[in-house]
Amino acid sequence: MIHFENVGKRYAEGGEALSGINLQLDAGEMAFLTGHSGAGKSTMLKLIGLIERASYGQVIINGKNFSKLGRRHIPYVRRDIGIIFQNHKLLNDRTVFDNVALPLVIAGQPHRDIQRRVHASLDKVGLLDKERMLPLSLSGGEQQRVGIARAVVNKPPLLVADEPTGNLDPALSAEIMNLFAEFNQVGVTVLIASHDIDLINRMDKRVLVLDKGRLIDGAGEQGEVLQ
Amino acid sequence: MARQATRRSPRRSATRVTSTDAVPKRGTSTVRRPRGKGWLRGYFKGHFQALFLSLGRVSRNPLSSLMTIAVIGIALALPAGLHVVLKNVQGVSAGWEDAVQISLFLNQSIEAAEARRLVEKISAMPSIEEVVHVTPQQALGEFRQYSGFGDALEVLDENPLPNVLLVRPIKEASEPLMVELLLHELRSLPSVEMAQLDMEWLKRLYAIMAIGERGVLVLAVLLALAVLLIVGNTIRLAIQNRRDEIEVQKLIGATDAFIQRPFLYSGLWQGMLGAVMAWLLVTLSLWLLHGPVQQLSLLYNSNFSLGSLEPVGILVVLVAGGLLGLLGAWLAVGRHLRDIEPT
Known part of the structure; x- marks a missing residue:
């Protein structure tokens, strides 16, 4: 599902954010991406979300080689990747329902399907009763769950989350992580960037460790746990 | 009817199969680039949505929308009004040809x-x-x-x-x-x-009117350019106001066409409503001129009465307004939408 082959990213301002990354994440796997601030977690997720392009090497996601992808095709590739952001990136002037419906509207889904699928998605994250509310009237945890509902509403095969529990208390964080585990159980590939070591250890999943732009652990075998 | 039904039924049954599970499925994505038979319907649906979305935005911001529309209206009313005046002068002088x-x-x-x-x-x-x-x-x-x-x-x-x-x-x-x-x-x-x-003087009058006609044309072109810039600037501001929204839409897979559609329609609306405003302004001005002109023509023992904008003229103003609005929006969208990329 995610395949990195000798991938590096240099920024014009100087410095190499990622260098020589080799990574294979199979379909249906769930993994955590961890490391210190500035180790390259965000850059790696940006490469997967096609927000940035690699300076060298091959990024192949869901069978598509990103280095050969034209600008025109980017939107269609992004529809197959559910991205969850630390700052939620919700539209604050639209209701929860409209926010979650947006990916379906963008994909031109029939109106009947949109309503049904948005309700199913909101039900999954436990926010069905808040569909008419505006995002800003919800708590941080609830906003994050709206973001998750939006990411999964069009059933992408890959979910990517950038610090999804960044601003949440431990109990809420665990709840969110369990939600991701549930999606993984039905076959969705999940990659979560996080620096919450305790939580990661408790989840007992594969852990990728980045340090100064290099992948120092978890690249090869599956099921490896950070000690 | 029958054809429609047969075309729709496979799709309905397909949705019923997938409707039971709310969670994503392994390795498959149900959302794909629309192709084939449903493509055209999806295309029109997208336009329909954008049309109403843009109209909603215009109505949600009545004051600033009204100001833009008024400026466009005045810009379009000037050449349209002068055209009407010229037409009237020509109508009067046409009667004088009998006196050659x-x-x-x-x-x-x-x-x-x-x-x-x-x-x-x-x-x-x-x-x-x-x-x-x-x-x-x-x-x-x-x-x-x-x-x-x-x-x-x-x-x-x-x-x-x-x-x-x-x-x-x-x-x-x-x-x-x-x-x-x-x-x-x-x-x-x-x-x-x-x-x-x-009637040498009549020839001179015709020559003067020809200059007038050319002048109206030049003015119309200049003011059309002004309308283009006004709409372009309004749309540019609208794009900047919605920068975050555009970013989010791009992040979750919106195409440029999807994002720009509401902006193009706003341009079209503004141009067309501006044209309606221009028509109202011309009609109002002619109504205000009606009394004095009537008095003057009475003094000349003439039964001349001021003509207004003919139906074809109204249509031309409406179409011109709409096209200018659309073009202005298109120019702004083309320039500014590409610059917004998620980071």
Whole structure:
């Protein structure tokens, strides 16, 4: 599902954010991406979300080689990747329902399907009763769950989350992580960037460790746990 | 009906199969680039949504939208109004073509009898409506009456005025070119000393009106450019206001076409509503001018009444407004939408 082959990213301002990354994440796997601030977690997720392009090497996601992808095709590739952001990136002037419906509207889904699928998605994250509310009237945890509902509403095969529990208390964080585990159980590939070591250890999943732009652990075998 | 039903049914059953599970499925994505038969319907649906979304945005911001629309309205009303004025002037002067008249001054030596023969000869020409013979005696009488030099004329031994024929061509021969030909023909008659077209001033008026028409055209082009810039700037601001929204839409897979559609429709709405405003402004102005113009035409014993913007003109203003709005939006969208990329 995610395949990195000798991938590096240099920024014009100087410095190499990622260098020589080799990574294979199979379909249906769930993994955590961890490391210190500035180790390259965000850059790696940006490469997967096609927000940035690699300076060298091959990024192949869901069978598509990103280095050969034209600008025109980017939107269609992004529809197959559910991205969850630390700052939620919700539209604050639209209701929860409209926010979650947006990916379906963008994909031109029939109106009947949109309503049904948005309700199913909101039900999954436990926010069905808040569909008419505006995002800003919800708590941080609830906003994050709206973001998750939006990411999964069009059933992408890959979910990517950038610090999804960044601003949440431990109990809420665990709840969110369990939600991701549930999606993984039905076959969705999940990659979560996080620096919450305790939580990661408790989840007992594969852990990728980045340090100064290099992948120092978890690249090869599956099921490896950070000690 | 039947065809529609058969086309729809497979899709319905397909949705029923997937409707049970709310969670994503392994390795498959149900959302794909629309293709095939449903593509056209999806295309129109997308446009329909954008159309109402943009209308909603215009109505949610009534004051700023109204200001933009008013500016566009004024910009479009100026050339449209001047066009109406010009058309009216042309309508008035068209009536004056009937009054085209050629004065033939005959040689002094021509006697009254010969002059009468000439009248008959000219009257027989096909392009002549009427010939009036003014004898030297009549002319002198008129001169005495109107000039105020009556006493001075007493001093003269004999009448210095020649026979004059006033020739009026038929309506079909009253166009400048035809009159010119007729004038040439009459001038070449042996007994004619001098032939004078009394409507030189009409030609000058036409020339002035031609300048006016060209002026209106130039003004219209300039103001169309202004409308383009106004709409372009409004849309640019709208894009900047929605920067975050555009970023999020791009992040979750919106195409450029999807994002730009509402902006293009806002441009179209603004242009068209501006055109409606222009039409109202022109109508209002003409209504305000109606009274004074009526008074003036009464003083000239004319039954002239001010004409308004003709239906074709209204259509032209509406279409021009809509197109300019769309074009302005398109230019702004093309320039500014690409710059916004998620980071």
